[in-house]
Structure formats: C-alpha cells, structure tokens
Amino acid sequence: MNVQEKIRNQVTTNAIVLYMKGTxxxxxxxxxxxxxxxxxxxxxxxxATVDVLANPEIRDGIKAYANWPTIPQLxxxxxxxxxxxxxxxxxxxxxxxxxxxxxQV
Amino acid sequence: MLTASELRNTIVKGLSCDHxxxxxxxxxxxxxxxxxxxxxGKNRVQQHQLVYLALGDRMRSEIHALxxxxxxxxxxAQSVNK
Numbered sequence: 418m419n420v421q422e423k424i425r426n427q428v429t430t431n432a433i434v435l436y437m438k439g440t441x442x443x444x445x446x447x448x449x450x451x452x453x454x455x456x457x458x459x460x461x462x463x464x465a466t467v468d469v470l471a472n473p474e475i476r477d478g479i480k481a482y483a484n485w486p487t488i489p490q491l492x493x494x495x496x497x498x499x500x501x502x503x504x505x506x507x508x509x510x511x512x513x514x515x516x517x518x519x520x521q522v
Numbered sequence: 523m524l525t526a527s528e529l530r531n532t533i534v535k536g537l538s539c540d541h542x543x544x545x546x547x548x549x550x551x552x553x554x555x556x557x558x559x560x561x562x563g564k565n566r567v568q569q570h571q572l573v574y575l576a577l578g579d580r581m582r583s584e585i586h587a588l589x590x591x592x593x594x595x596x597x598x599a600q601s602v603n604k
Contacts, residue, residue: 448587484571485567487581487587487588499570501589502570503566503567507566
C-alpha cells in the first residue's frame with residue numbers, strides 16, 4: 418500500500434481523523450492542540466489521530482492528499498474539513514457541531 | 523526575514539483582492555484577513571487553497587504558520603456592517 422492509499426484507508430475506516438503534530442495528550446504545536454480542544458468542546462472524545470511527527474511519510478503525503486500545505490488537518494467521514502482556522506470558524510458558527518453529529522451516528 | 527508587507531505583496535500578486543491585511547512581526551507566524559471576488563462560490567477549503575496557491579513555495583519554505591480568515595466581497599460587507 419502506498420502512502421496515498423494508506424491515508425485514504427485511514428480517513429475512510431475512521432469516522433473522525435485528525436492529523437496533528439504530537440498527540441491529544443501532548444500536542445507539539447499550538448494549532449494542533451487548539452483543534453483537539455475544539456473537538457473536545459463539541460463533546461467528541463473518541464476520534465482517531467495520526468501524529469505526523471512520528472510518521473514523516475504521512476506528514477508529506479497528507480499535504481498532497483488534500484492539496485493543503487499545513488497541519489493539523491481534520492477529516493470527517495472521509496472528507497477533508499479544513500485546518501485549524503476553518504475548524505475554529507465552523508465551531509464558532511455551530512456548523513462543526515452539526516457535522517460531527519452526523520459522523521457519530 | 524519575511525515581513526508582513528512582503529507577504530501581503532505576494533498574496534496580491536497571485537490573487538485579485540479587494541482587501542488584504544497581514545499581521546505578524548517574527549518572520550514566521552502571520553495572521554491575514556483576505557477579501558477576494560475569486561472566493562465567490564467556493565467553500566472555505568477552496569478559498570484557503572487559492573491563497574496557498576498564490577503563496578506558492580513561500581508557504582512550504584518560509585512560513586511556519588499563517589492564520590487566515592477569507593471573505594467574499596459580500597460576506598465582508600456583511601461582517602463590516604454588523
């Protein structure tokens with residue numbers, strides 16, 4: 418399986434996947450940490466995370482996968498939702514909560 | 523060191539903008555507000571992708587973090603009038 422296939426597999430077999438620097442318990446970047454906090458604030462504790470610092474192949478591959486140059490990246494039901502700015506904006510406008518509800522059913 | 527005004531110029535060269543504000547003085551972390559008619563009809567991801575496209579290699583090599591808010595001219599007019 419090449420990297421792009423591996424990523425496609427990760428985002429389609431898990432309802433919610435966050436590609437981040439570090440782990441939810443120990444984020445290595447403020448933007449990644451803030452995105453975890455927003456998901457928690459939406460009542461979502463159970464989501465898959467991939468630490469790109471521990472997976473250099475994924476770190477490069479995920480940028481190509483979504484044509485998106487930065488980390489974190491949030492995927493819900495296989496769709497790329499956005500990076501930390503978009504996730505925050507959607508949270509503030511109540512859109513993220515709705516999207517997460519559909520993913521958890 | 524990359525300055526906010528250089529970054530602003532790079533964005534404006536690659537994207538037709540009605541309004542751009544860029545803040546940040548450490549050369550690596552920036553915040554931008556960008557209003558462009560090219561955003562019309564595009565979702566947030568597509569809007570940010572247009573900005574990344576305008577920034578090209580700079581996004582990969584020089585910029586550690588760019589916090590962005592993007593607006594269509596209509597959305598911007600509404601947010602200013604609020």
